[in-house]
Structures are given as structure tokens and as C-alpha cells.
Amino acid sequence: MFLEVQELTKRYGGVTALSDASFGAQRGEILALLGPSGCGKTTLLNLIAGFLRPDHGCIRVNSRDLSGAPPNRRDMGMVFQNYALFPHLNVAKNLAFGLDAHGVPKSQRETRIGDALARVGLSGFEARYPHALSGGQQQRVALARALVVRPSILLLDEPLSNLDTQLRKTMREDIQRILKAAEMTAVLVTHDQEEALVIADRVLLMSGGRIEQIGTPEDVYERPHTVFGARFMEATNLIEGIVVGRERQWLEIETALGRLLAGGSDADNGSRVTVMVRPERIRIAAPDDPRRENHFDGTVLKTVYHGTHRRLHVAVGGFELTVDVPVSDQTDSIADSVRVAWRREDTQVLAR
């Protein structure tokens, strides 16, 4: 592993901000620390940067132990939430600051600065001052300033949270492309799950100072391990139930909807579990649909148009199921009584 974090713990007084965090990153891999505010993701980033000292644990980059190394001796780059560009320096001098501090010879600086600005698409902006740049441009300068010193690891602290929605969507793809082109190992902090899914190779889902789950974007999104993870990834259908039996690899679970089959766990008979199914995995089925799936009859309570899909609220046996169906002619007129169905593979048993 290029970046290794082991048992990292940070306490503030009696409060544990980060507890026993361990993970690693390959060279060139982009990790996202994802979670709500107060989950410890920023603390973790500041520990890696060296702005905070851990109470326990260690951080290694390329087998070098960074314990005790101050931020300026860690060979890292960072993009700050508010960009933190030097207001008294123009763009070229903002980039030159790190080169100067790293002792890069003057003869190389101009080329390096030109290259870095070209990477972020800001060639020709050398003489501009930060206040004369738009938010998106400041963001790119901040990225170029961090990349120009060729750090071993790039840290990004909520880099897109100060941009408007439209720009955020284009910038997250740009950032992903720029980081991959630079073969940069990066750790991104975000509370925006889409941002994490789009940019990162692996996502560390965090809650209450702990890492809840580490996995690829698909893993974390499709197969959350915990109720928290499912909620955070907007899997709105969380159904309580009791395990009553087993059919091959599937668990048979008695719920408010009725009996259903689910995977992803080997809980014992009689144990209480929570089952999740994503709204977009549920479809409206014909009454005589032959597929062996979880299926229930219900009543449509409400239909909400979302542009990309239609969200139905369907009452099934006292449970309100959220169902997202594509917008099409067929779904324009949905009867009050429907049959909803979904695959067992899409039915996930969660750890409590």
C-alpha cells in the first residue's frame, strides 16, 4: 500500500472525533471519505495532513512513517474548502510559492507553472489576482497550486461545496479526469454521496468517528452494510423483519409487507433484521408475471414527478414503499392498485 493508515484515533477532551481508523490506498488511487458533518472525516484528513496530532495510530506514505513530521515536511498537497489562495499574490506567484518552498530551481518554475495551469485549463491566467477570478476558476487555481509541487498525496477538503450545483457537476468530472491524468493518489473529503461516487475509486463511509464501510462506489451504493449506510445512500426502503427460514443462499424474512427473500447475511432463525431495497430496483409488475421474485400487491398513495423518474408511494400491508419508475407512456397512467416486484439479489439484509 502506498498510503497506510493504522488505528488512527483522535480525542478532543472526552469526545472521540476519530476512533481506530485503518485503511490503505494504492498509488494513483482516489479515496473518498464520505459522511455527514461531525462524522470525523475532516479530522481524519487533518491528521493525514499533519495539522492535527493523533492520540494513537500511525500514517505511512511509501513506507515512511509520518508520525512527528510537520505539515511542511509531509510532501502533500491540499485543496481547501475555501481554496485559501494567497490574496496578495497573482496566480503564477500562488503556484510559485510551493515550488519556492520545495527548492525547485528558478529555471524550471515557469514550465512547471505553465504545465499545471494547462492541466486545469487556465493557461493565460498567470497575472490574474484571486479576487478577479470566479469561484470555479479559484477552485482550479487551488488544484493547480497543489499539483504543481508534485506531492506524493493530494488531499481535497470539500473542494466543490462552495460552487453552485451546475458547476459542481462539471467540476467533479474535471477533478476526476485531472487526478487520473496526473496519476495522483488522492484523499477527498465530502458529504455529497454523488461526488464521492463519481470521483473516487473507493469510498470510506464514515459515521460517528468510525469507518462504517470501505468499498468501491458500487459496493457502498448497492450493498451498504449498515442501516446508517443505507440511509446515507438514500436507500429509502428499510423494512424491519424476523428471519423465519432459509432457501438455499436466501433468508426468508417475515415483514410488515409479508414474507420475502433476501441475501447478504447468514442471520439465525428468529433474529430481528432490517432489509433494504432501493426505490429504483422495484418495478411495477403485471399480476401474472412469472418471475420468481419478491412481489406484493399494494395501493398507490401518491405520485411525484421528478423529471428523470416518477416516485410512487405505495402502501403494502401497512408499510409505505417508495418506488421509482422511469417516466414513460406506460407509467403515465398508473392504476390505484398495483403489483410491485423486485429481485432477491436487490434485497439486502443489513447489520444493525
Added chain:
Amino acid sequence: MAAYAVLLLWPLIGVVRASVQSGGQPLFTEYARFFSSPLFRAVLWRTMSLSLLATAVTVVLSFPVAVYLAQPGRRGRTIVTFAIIAPMLVSAVARSYGWIIILGPEGLVSRIGVFLGLGDSSGHLLYTELGVIIALVHLQLPLMVLPIAGSLQQIDPALDRAASILGAGWLRIFLKVTLPLAAPGMTAGAVIVFCMSASSFVTPALIGGPTIPMMSFVIYQQAVQLIDWPFASAASVILLLATASVTLAYLFWAGRGARRRTRRTA
């Protein structure tokens, strides 16, 4: 504003008129008299150089205090702020007598000097330029500390972190980030302290005494003791112009970069 202009300009015009009209003599007789005298030239030079020196010392001493005050959540900030402002609450005369006691022949400084074997009891700082500078710095510290602290508080704390992660140690951060961004406060403080020093009367008069007269002391002597109003007026105008030109030169120099940067504000 109009009242201010009248109250400021009317006496000023009076002084300028008094300085150029001296009973039928050519217009700038009094000015020629001033500059032809080596004594008065020395007084003007001393006033300017002493004020500049006092300003420089004040900047250097103020910076660490301002850095301390600018840090959020520091305990004892209120007490330090009060201690800094305290000299301004005491009348100039009382404060100067205090310094006379400390700097004088049997004073604290002299005794420490004797104790350390640096000299006998005749060595003291009263009636010396160093003594005047010490007293001026003491009086004017708050006028420098407060604007610098104000400037420092405006600096985004993330800039320190950004500089640090880019590989800069504390000295580079101080020289390349903190100092340039504190410049507006330093400029304001320096101009105030320089002008106050150049025009101060009580402190240099009591601590410097007649042995090292400053401009304000000469003006006082000429006007009140010798009743030579045209000459006193001319000396006042010379002091005003000298102070104004030094101040303007400094402001212009300090403003070069700032103007370029603030042409368009975000």
C-alpha cells in the same frame, strides 16, 4: 465636514500668513533664517530621524503583541489589550515624569546599569535621544498594535495551513504571507506613530529637555519665550511640510502593490 475644514484651515492659513509677513521683510525671510542656522537644521533633522526611529522600534515591538492579540480564544487578551492602551489613559505630563524617575540618574535603568557593571551612577538615559525614543514608543505602542492586530485578524487562518502544506516553514510563512497581509495595518500604524512623534511636545520636552530640542520645543520657545511669532510660524510650517512629505512618500511606496491588487474587488 465644513466645520472641520474651517476649524482646520483657518488657523493654518493664519500660521502661514504669520510666517511670511515679518514687518516689511521679503516674503521668505523667516524660512531663510531657519535654514541658514546649523542649530535649527540639526533640530529638524533630529526630529525627523528620531520620529522615524521611534516608528521603526514601535513596529518591531508591536508585531509580536499584535500576533498574540489576533489569535482567537487566547486567554488574557483583554488584560493585554488594556495594558497596551493604559499609557494613553494617563496624562502626558504624569507619564513623562514617570519616565524621568525611571530613566534619571538615580532611576531604575541607571541602577541596573550599575548593578551589571555597565557604568557608574552618573550614567543615565534622561536628556538622551534613546530616552526620548523609549518614552515615545511606550506612549504610541497602542496606536501601532491595534491596527496591526486588526489586519492580522482579517487573514484567513487557512492561508497558514495552505502555506505549510506547500512546504513552507514558520519563517517563510511569516515573511511571505503574514507580513505582506499585515501591511495595511502596519502602514496605518506607522503613519499615525510617525506624525504623533514628530509633533509631540511634552514627552521630548521633559525627557529630552533643552539639551536635545525637537521641533515642537523650538516652536514653543520662539513663540512663548521669545515672542517671535513669524519665526515660530515658519518653523511650524516647515515641520508640517516635512512630516507630510515623509508620510506621503511612505504611503505612496506602501500603496504601490495594494493599488494594483485592489483594482477589482471580488
